[in-house]
Amino acid sequence: SQTIHQWPATLVQPVGSPLSLECTVEGTSNPNLYWYRQAAGRGLQLLFYSVGIGQISSEVPQNLSASRPQDRQFILSSKKLLLSDSGFYLCAWGGGAYSGYTFGSGTRLTVV
Amino acid sequence: AQSVTQLGSHVSVSEGALVLLRCNYSSSVPPYLFWYVQYPNQGLQLLLKYTSAATLVKGINGFEAEFKKSETSFHLTKPSAHMSDAAEYFCAALNNAGNMLTFGGGTRLMVKP
Numbered sequence: 001s002q003t004i005h006q007w008p009a010t011l012v013q014p015v016g017s018p019l020s021l022e023c024t025v026e027g028t029s030n031p032n033l034y035w036y037r038q039a040a041g042r043g044l045q046l047l048f049y050s051v052g053i054g055q056i057s058s059e060v061p062q063n064l065s066a067s068r069p070q071d072r073q074f075i076l077s078s079k080k081l082l083l084s085d086s087g088f089y090l091c092a093w094g095g096g097a098y099s100g101y102t103f104g105s106g107t108r109l110t111v112v
Numbered sequence: 113a114q115s116v117t118q119l120g121s122h123v124s125v126s127e128g129a130l131v132l133l134r135c136n137y138s139s140s141v142p143p144y145l146f147w148y149v150q151y152p153n154q155g156l157q158l159l160l161k162y163t164s165a166a167t168l169v170k171g172i173n174g175f176e177a178e179f180k181k182s183e184t185s186f187h188l189t190k191p192s193a194h195m196s197d198a199a200e201y202f203c204a205a206l207n208n209a210g211n212m213l214t215f216g217g218g219t220r221l222m223v224k225p
Contacts, residue, residue, distance in 0.1 A: 044202065051211075090156070100204070101156075
């Protein structure tokens with residue numbers, strides 16, 4: 001069966017430090033992958049999505065970047081974190097056409 | 113472009129009362145529609161989905177939703193709320209290509225004892 005793993009679960013980072021969040025999918029190939037952010041009291045904001053290795057689409061210009069070095073790996077990064085980067089980050093994969101998404105368990109990022 | 117609107121960012125019901133969470137979509141073609149639930153500090157979990165097979169869709173935890181094309185709605189209901197239903201609920205619509213979900217703003221459901 002297909003599973004999605006996201007880590008770490010929580011992270012506290014100082015302003016100006018780098019960030020790397022990883023998401024991996026098992027049991028499927030060539031999935032569509034997505035990164036979302038939830039800021040406190042706000043809805044889901046699509047940050048990036050990827051339809052294949054090295055193919056990244058950015059939805060919102062910001063302090064973050066994404067990479068897909070392998071078919072089932074999706075990484076969210078930042079060179080220098082800002083306070084406004086705090087939030088709950090969710091990775092998701094598209095389970096085939098018209099199947100919707102399966103979400104990871106999320107990473108709570110607090111920038112201090 | 114598609115849009116999904118959830119009326120009411122916060123809904124409060126008493127335990128045992130009817131739960132009704134509203135969702136309206138805008139699309140020229142009836143889309144595939146989804147409801148997700150999110151418990152605190154967790155990812156989103158699929159409750160149910162509409163794929164045009166039947167207008168009344170039953171999901172997990174006793175929830176169901178009815179697709180009404182004339183009203184462009186896909187409201188989520190549960191006859192009797194439990195304390196464990198307290199969570200945030202998201203309605204979403206899939207694009208015509210079947211690979212991109214548009215989410216509503218979410219509704220936080222609170223259940224009072």
